[in-house]
Structures are given as C-alpha cells and as structure tokens.
Amino acid sequence: MFIKQLKYDLMFSRNAFLGMGALLIGMSIVLRMGLLTPMHVQSSLDVWGFLSLSIAVTVVSVASVVQIFNLYNRSFFKNSGYLMLTLPVNRTRQLASKLIVSLIWYNFMMIVASCMILIFAIGTVSWNHARNSFAWHGGSISNFFEGIFAMNVIAFLLIAIIFFGITLANSVIGRWHVHGFVAGVVAILYLILTVRVATFLDVLFLGMTRSFIGTFMMWHSSFVYYITFLGFAFVAVFATLHLLKNRVDLR
C-alpha cells in the first residue's frame, strides 16, 4: 500500500514539476541564445557565470518550495483531502510518502538547476570554472556527494517545517482553528530556532574540543549542523503527524 501511495503522490505532482523543469530549461536556452551577441560574449564571462548560478538556484529553490507546498496542501487539505485522508492507509505512511516524494522532486529540481547553470556556462565560462560550480571545496567527488547530502539535509528540514506549518494552519487547537498567518509565523520561528541552536551547539562543541582534546584537532562544524537540522526536522515531522492524527479539521 505504501508503494501505491508513493506512486500516486509522484503522479499528483508529476505534471507540475516536469512542466516547471522544462519551462526553466527552455527559458535558460532562450536567455542563453540571447546572450550570444558579440557585445556580450567577451565582456562579461565571469559576471554571467556567477549571475546564472544565482538566478538558477534562486528560481529553482523558490519554485520547488511553492510546488512542494502545493503538493501537500492540495492533497490533504483541499477537496482531495476527503479522498486521501479517508483511504485505508495510515497517516504515518501518508506523511512519509509525501516527504519522500518532496525530496525526490527537490533533487530533480537541483538537476534542473545544474542544467540551467551548464546552459549558461557553455561558451561563457571556462571548463574549470564550470566544474567548480558543481563541486564543493575544490572539486573532489567526495566533496560533491557531501554537498548533495548537505542540500538534502537542509531540504528535509525545510520540507518538514513547511508540512508542519500547513498542517498547523488546518488544525484546531483548543477552541480555535489556527489562522494561516499564525501557523506561518510559528514555522518561521521554528526555522530560526533551529539555526540558532545549531550555531550555539557548534560554538559549544568547538570550545569543548579545544579544552579537552587540543586545538590541533580539526572540528567539523558541518556534523553539528547535520545532526541538529535532522533532529529538528524529525521533531517537526512528529509534530505534524500528531496534528494529522489528532487535530486536523478539513473545512
């Protein structure tokens, strides 16, 4: 049943993400062709390389968040909610399915972003420049995969908080239907808290390492951030699950 749930969640969101990916790549090609005029070719190679990276990441990130928001919100809290929430599938599996599908689409959109960068990079920036754009800290394969992992940890945290915020906005706490604005503020505060806690723990552990082990040991800040982000993400997932099982009220 879980596989079927995954299949339909992918299907529910397929057209939106594939369409958006095709549109973004198409726009990049058109824009890139427009840049291939003699005036631009030589004068602004590095500027366009950097700009393309910024544009691609920003556009794709915003578009992904919007689509993931829609996938979850429409599926559970619009008319389709009367179908999805009355299926003989438990809420834990339904939520897990939506988390997995959102991560799949997020990675798909990152591939789209990479393609957009490539399109901009071809002919405007050097091969080394382009390669460095796809790799982290110098271009080794392990660093590349660490970068992918880091992006997925951050994406998982964001998706978990988005799901939590949407579910809260459709819940009844005490006597009140939670207002969407309030739910949004709570979600943003939770995100800020997560980052602050991660920073605090990083500084704390850095100090402890220096005291007990010595300054010669290299401290991996990223490890603290991964653990903290994943911890807060799972707390958000469990809170979402609690709301889904006990507090949600379709309007």
Next chain:
Amino acid sequence: MDNVLQIQNLSKSYGNKEALKDVSFDIPGGKIVGLLGPNGSGKITLIKTIMGLLQDYSGEVIIAGLKPGHEANKYISYLPDVSHIPTWFTVNRAIAFFVDFYEDFNVELTSSMLETMKIPCNKKIKTLSRGMQEKVNLSLVMGRQAKLYVLDEPIGAVDPASREFIIDTILRHFPAGSSILLSTHIIADIEPILDAAIFLKSGQIVICDEAEKIREERNVSLDQLFREVFRNVH
C-alpha cells in the same frame, strides 16, 4: 443482524460551541438511514467523526467493530458533498485508483454503471458536466462492496431526472447486509427508499426511528415533518 454502525453518547465541541450533544444511535445491517437536518445541525461533524476526519470527541463510535481510522475505512465507502476525486484524473485513472486502494472495489460493476450512464471513461473528470461528475463519484463509491456507505448529499447537484437514476443506482447496487447513511436536504426524492430517519437539530437528535413508524405515528410524510421541525431554524 449485527450493527454496522454504533454511536454512543457522542459529543463534540468547538470551544464553547457544541456541534454534537450526546448523540446515540445504531444502524443495523441492510438498512438505508436518512440523516436529516438543516445547515449547522451537526450532520457534517457527525459524518466527519465516522470517517475519522475529526478527533477529540467524547463518546464511542464503532464501525464494523472498529474505531474510526484507516482500518475502519476499509469497510466504509464515503461520498462527500465536494468533488473529492482529483478532477484532472480521467475516469479510467479514477477507477485504477480505487482498484489500487480498495480491495472490495468491483471494476465490472462500476464500469457497467458508467456505461449505463453513458459516461466516457477516457475523458478527464474536469471536462464532464457537474451532474456527470456527481455520477462518476457515485459510481466509484457504490462500486465498492463496503459494509457501510456514507453518502453526503448524493443528489444535491443533479437535475430531478438524474436524481431518480441515482437513487435507483444506490438501491440496486448496495450489497445485502450493508447499510447506507444518507445525508440530504432533498427529502421528498429519497423518502421512499429510507428505512429509518434521524432528525438532527443543533447537534442533538430530535427524532430517530423507522420511517414507516414516524409516518404512522405523526400522520405526515418525512418531508412535511422536516419542514415542521425545522421551520424556524436558519
């Protein structure tokens, strides 16, 4: 016959507002029960509770021996009063969806219902008229061999000619031993098929009895009685 649905002392509040107050009734197998009441009487709250869409209530709700939730949903076929099937589905895709999720779904039965209604199965649901969409939804819901059918306003959005057809579809296709809880405002059309009726007013049951008995004792039709009971309720 065992009870398909048992509700005991069910109460549900939204803060100070009591949506359901001490509601109790049973539905045995093989019955069609009308859930009748004006807007705001608690019908939707009651249906949502049965379907596991609302929690945080007091009292007991038992469906085929199970509490509301995903396990109980295996035995309940639910038609909400909104178009719940994604409208970008083709009718065939919607059938495949029901096949995937409901073990009791009968494809042949549904296909024959759709064929009788002359509904093109290769078309997207959103391209069909509202009445046709209602018929598709009803065909899918009645295509299941469930123990309890919960139908919320199944004839609300269709023309009088189609109503007769839909009522006939409901009557012909619900399995022996199963029951239907049917919520509607349009009582005159469904009155002939009701075995029992529950009148809900401000979250409380004011009448709950067999339809024939109500008519005999009060010497009025359910439709007339509804108008009398709810005349001053807005």
